[in-house]
Amino acid sequence: MILVSFLSTAVFATVSAFSVSYTMFAVTRALSIEWTDIQHRTFTGTIISMAWSVGSMLLALLAYLIRDWRHLTLAATSPCLVAIISWW
Numbered sequence: 001m002i003l004v005s006f007l008s009t010a011v012f013a014t015v016s017a018f019s020v021s022y023t024m025f026a027v028t029r030a031l032s033i034e035w036t037d038i039q040h041r042t043f044t045g046t047i048i049s050m051a052w053s054v055g056s057m058l059l060a061l062l063a064y065l066i067r068d069w070r071h072l073t074l075a076a077t078s079p080c081l082v083a084i085i086s087w088w
Contacts, residue, residue: 006084013077017070 012028019025059076066072 003084003087006080006087010077010080010084013073013080017073017077 016025016028019028062075063072066075
């Protein structure tokens with residue numbers, strides 16, 4: 001299931017990097033995070049919330065270094081691609 005999650009996140013994030021409107025960007029980003037089953041959503045939400053602060057600070061640093069939003073989206077998604085490759 002984690003591999004499916006990585007693949008869907010990578011696909012939807014890549015599509016969102018080439019969005020032509022805000023609506024398309026928002027829909028592709030929302031679809032990439034809806035892969036948690038109902039029984040584990042509370043735990044997953046808690047873990048994600050704890051890591052949110054650190055991730056936001058790192059994203060701000062990355063955004064400072066990478067000024068184009070399309071390249072920034074691809075750079076922020078690249079850890080998923082590394083995880084997919086390293087799965088095997």
